[in-house]
Amino acid sequence: MILAIESSCDDTSLAVMEIKTKKLLFHKKISQELEHSVYGGVVPELASRLHAKALPEILSRTKEFFPKLKAVAVTNAPGLSVTLQEGVMMAKALSISLNISLIGVNHLIGHIYSLFIEKDEIKPMMVLLVSGGHTKILNFNGIDDVCEIASTMDDSFGESFDKVAKMLGLGYPGGPVIEKLAEKGAETVGLPLPLKNSPEIAFSYSGIKNAVRLAIETGRYKSEDIAASFQAKAIEHLVFMSKRAVKKYRPFNFAIVGGASANLKLREEFEKLSKKFGFKLLYPEMKFTSDNAAMIARAAVEMYNKGMFTDYKKIKIIPRVEFEKCE
Numbered sequence: 001m002i003l004a005i006e007s008s009c010d011d012t013s014l015a016v017m018e019i020k021t022k023k024l025l026f027h028k029k030i031s032q033e034l035e036h037s038v039y040g041g042v043v044p045e046l047a048s049r050l051h052a053k054a055l056p057e058i059l060s061r062t063k064e065f066f067p068k069l070k071a072v073a074v075t076n077a078p079g080l081s082v083t084l085q086e087g088v089m090m091a092k093a094l095s096i097s098l099n100i101s102l103i104g105v106n107h108l109i110g111h112i113y114s115l116f117i118e119k120d121e122i123k124p125m126m127v128l129l130v131s132g133g134h135t136k137i138l139n140f141n142g143i144d145d146v147c148e149i150a151s152t153m154d155d156s157f158g159e160s161f162d163k164v165a166k167m168l169g170l171g172y173p174g175g176p177v178i179e180k181l182a183e184k185g186a187e188t189v190g191l192p193l194p195l196k197n198s199p200e201i202a203f204s205y206s207g208i209k210n211a212v213r214l215a216i217e218t219g220r221y222k223s224e225d226i227a228a229s230f231q232a233k234a235i236e237h238l239v240f241m242s243k244r245a246v247k248k249y250r251p252f253n254f255a256i257v258g259g260a261s262a263n264l265k266l267r268e269e270f271e272k273l274s275k276k277f278g279f280k281l282l283y284p285e286m287k288f289t290s291d292n293a294a295m296i297a298r299a300a301v302e303m304y305n306k307g308m309f310t311d312y313k314k315i316k317i318i319p320r321v322e323f324e325k326c327e
């Protein structure tokens with residue numbers, strides 16, 4: 001079995017997975033959303049302290065699995081350095097005390113494997129990763145073969161939702177509250193489609209965000225109409241650029257992963273795109289869209305089978321990671 005630890009941001013999570021069957025034997029997550037909501041966003045030092053409290057509490061429930069553990073996996077990149085540190089220190093301690101292998105896992109690769117919990121992996125596949133910290137299109141051909149087709153030039157998709165929600169005084173996290181408010185509104189606010197006339201396959205949300213700010217300042221629009229208009233344009237931008245990537249690479253499989261993949265309007269629009277171009281559309285289960293240790297465990301199973309271990313003396317915390325560009 002593999003025990004996995006996730007502490008890259010504001011979700012504390014541990015999981016235990018059987019290597020041979022990929023069966024998820026234990027999974028627990030504690031969210032910090034309530035603690036951070038009063039500040040309008042994640043406070044790194046607070047998140048670190050909450051991880052320091054929650055990690056041992058969850059770990060105590062996994063002791064029955066200790067005799068059968070072959071490895072401990074942990075997110076070591078990317079994320080907040082002070083929160084990654086909490087998980088990595090626990091993983092190193094378990095690796096030494098239980099005399100088991102250590103596996104450092106890229107959190108973004110973990111999101112891809114959220115698709116394959118208790119399942120075999122599917123490859124090759126184009127992946128749209130949309131979360132609070134990242135917006136990327138990746139080409140996936142296995143745990144050790146991932147390259148980047150496109151990325152955001154500024155804000156991420158999820159980050160723009162958080163910032164618009166803050167402008168509207170709706171609180172944190174912004175994704176769910178904007179989605180809910182948008183259901184009551186109409187798309188009556190004219191907003192720009194970023195990079196429409198650029199030949200690049202890339203994302204940018206700073207322009208939409210600024211246009212929303214100006215619309216709010218006019219005082220002419222209802223909050224629900226601003227939310228509906230923003231959400232529609234933000235998703236249209238994702239579809240617009242994904243369409244360019246699909247035309248260029250012609251994937252048979254296309255997946256959407258990350259916390260923002262839970263947005264139902266987003267899923268609806270990509271269903272239309274899949275019908276038009278004939279690719280198979282994949283999503284994780286809703287409970288695995290946000291950060292979780294089950295996806296880290298699933299990625300670690302592939303890494304274990306390929307002997308991709310990390311020396312506990314050399315494991316590094318890497319706040320930012322970059323993928324190689326696809327040719």
